[in-house]
Amino acid sequence: MNRMLVLQSDFGLSDGAVSAMYGVALSVNPDLKVSNLTHDIPPYNVWEASYRLLQTISYWPEGTVFVSVVDPGVGSKRKSLIAKLNSNHLIITPDNGTLTHLSRLIGLKEVRELDEVRNRLPHSGESYTFHGRDIYAYTGARLASGEITFEEVGESLDPDLITQLPIQEARVEEQQALGSIDILDVRFGNIWTNIHRSLFTQLGIQYGDIIDVAIEDGTRQVYKNTMTFGRSFADTSVGKTVLYVNSIDHMAIGINQGSFAKAYEIGTGHNWKIAIVPTFGK
Template sequence: MNRFLVIQTDFGLSDGAVSAMYGVALNVNPSLRIFDLTHDIPQYNIWEASYRLYQTISYWPKETVFISVVDPGVGSERRSIVVKTKSNQYIVTPDNGTITHIKKYIGIEEARLIDEKVNRLPNSGHSYTFHGRDVYAYTGARLASEVITFEQVGPEIPIDSLIELPVLEAYIQNGAIKGNIDILDVRFGNLWTNIDRSLFQKLDVDYGDSFEVTIENETRQVYKNIMTFGRSFADSHLGEPLLYVNSLDKIGVAINQGSFAKAYHIEAGAKWKITICKVPKFVYNENSV
């Protein structure tokens, strides 16, 4: 029985690159079931490739094979690898940091170097710029179709030798949580932070509580305002900002039916910092007027 094959790239769909990867995989096994994770990773953005795998992988069946191709170092000395996660799934990818979030939050059981003498599309040996097609699609399809076993991918390599990107940790300081904006919920413009719900709850929070939210980049303060913590977007009025728990159990920042990122020109990455501080609820008293 074939495993599922799931592909993500930064190729987009405006040319034939993704279609060529499909063709290679289906030539290995015409009955293989292939799915797209996304092909809209920003060009060369290894961090986002790593995060999108983390966002998605836990919801797929065991033994699913993932191919991730965001590969600014294609044709260089960077390694091509397949890793087996502790949840018994496989990721075929360049060794450039794409497995960062998987290693940290899910765990890697074993890693192997792709032996291109065996696991490379026949007659492609003189091409060095499309490993997504020639190495990763071919190897991923052979592994998903059980033409090869994981052990036949190539020699085992130490897990500690895998390239990782720096991952920042959120923390509490002087009664405020300081964290990072890891990524955007692109279509809707919400901000996804690295602040776990469990850490946020240490501020003794409840739905409806108010918080001062400050967002900065390396050069300036971009945003500072009071907003409410809501169970869902319906807990705020149209156009109002709110804090909420996103689908990865982390704190998100949103505008009800609007794009927070576009409204305030906010991006994601290591330089984008967020501080969240609980403030007292304001109670209007008519007798005080």
């Protein structure tokens, strides 16, 4: 029985790169179901590739095979990996930190090094700059179609030795929730933090309360103001800012019909720190 194949990359859709990956996958098995996670990852942004996998994977059936190709080190000595999560999803990706969020928040059951010599599209020539087509999509399709097994892809690796990106752990300290800005809700400019709702509720804040929010880029403060904690954007007027629980149960900030990220030039990653403080305790 065929499993599904889901593709992610920083290739965009303005040329034929993604179409070529589809073509390879369907040449392996024309009945294979191939879908896109996204191909709009900013070029070389491994952090965002890591987070988008976390955002999506739990909504797909067990056994789904994901191929994530954000690979600034293509053609170098970096390893190619295939990981089996505790959730029994499979991910093929370079060893460059793409598995960071999945490793931390879902867990890796087993990791193998993808043998790039044995698992390569036949007659793909001497090109070593398009592993997404020649190795990853090809191997992902063969795996999803049952032509090869997870164990046949390559030698087992210690999951603790794969590349990890630095992550700031969210915490509650001195009656404030501290964390980082993991990602943007790109189209609407909302910012998503790594502060889970269960951690935030330790502050005793209720819907409708006014809270203080401060954001730093390293040691530079870029935002400090008060806002309402609401269920949705409907709890504040147009143009006003609101703190809310996003679709993956983490704390997020947005502007009703506006872009918070654009308005205050907010970025993402472990250097972007946020502090949420209730005002009623002051």
